[in-house]
Amino acid sequence: MSEYVAVISLPTRAATYEEYSELKNTADTYGVISSALVERNADGTYDIPETTDGTTGTGTLSGSLIGMLVGVLGGPVGMLLGMSVGTATGALVDASNLDDSDDVISLFAQQLPPGNNAIIVQTEEPTTDALDAQVARAGGRIARRPLDEVLSELEAQQDAADAAAKAARKAAHEQKKQERHEKNEDRINALKAKFQRD
DSSP, X not given: OEEEEEEXXXXXXXXXXXXXXXXXXXXXXXTEEEEEEEEEOTTSOEEEEEETTSOOBSSOOTTXXXXXXXXXXXXXXXXXXXXXXXXXXXXXXXXXXXXXXXSHHHHHHHTSOTTEEEEEEEEEESOSHHHHHHHHHTTOEEEEEEHHHHHHHHHHHHHHHHHHHHHHHHHHHHHHHHHHHHHHHHHHXXXXXXXXXX
C-alpha cells in the first residue's frame, strides 16, 4: 500500500461539499485516512468548515498532517488568525507568492485559488485507480503526492522557519547592542562637553 496526500478540486463549491460527504461516508473504499474540506477566501485566508476529526473553523487540525499542510498554505495570514501549532510552519510560505514549480506546496496551492474550496485527503491506497475514478465521476481533478515527499517538504519548511527565527533574534540582538553603543557614545560626548566648559 502506498500513502499519499492529495487535493481534490471540483467545478463548484456545492460539488465539493457533495464529494466530501461521499468520501467521508466511503472512506474505507478509497483508503482515506483523514480528510478536510478547505475553503480559500477571496483574501487568501483559509477556513476548514469540515474535517473527519471534528475540528472546524479557522483553526487547523490539532497537529495533524493535513492541519500542518493547511498552515503552510495559509502562510503568514494564518499566524495572524491565531491558528494552532500546525500553522507555525506557514510563517515562511505565502501561497499567493508561489511560482509554478513542482514542489508540493505550489502544486496544492494552485489547486485551491482564492474564492474556491477543495478537499485535502491523506490516503493509504493499494492503487490510485479507485479514488481517481470516483473523483472523475464527480467531474473533479486530483493532485496527489507521496506522503514521504509531503513530510520532507514540511520538515524543510520547519527547518527554514527555525533558521529564519534564529537569524531574526540575532539581528534584533545586534541592533539593540548597536543602539546601546550609540546611546552610550552620546552620553560620553555630553559629559566631555560639560567637562570642557568647566
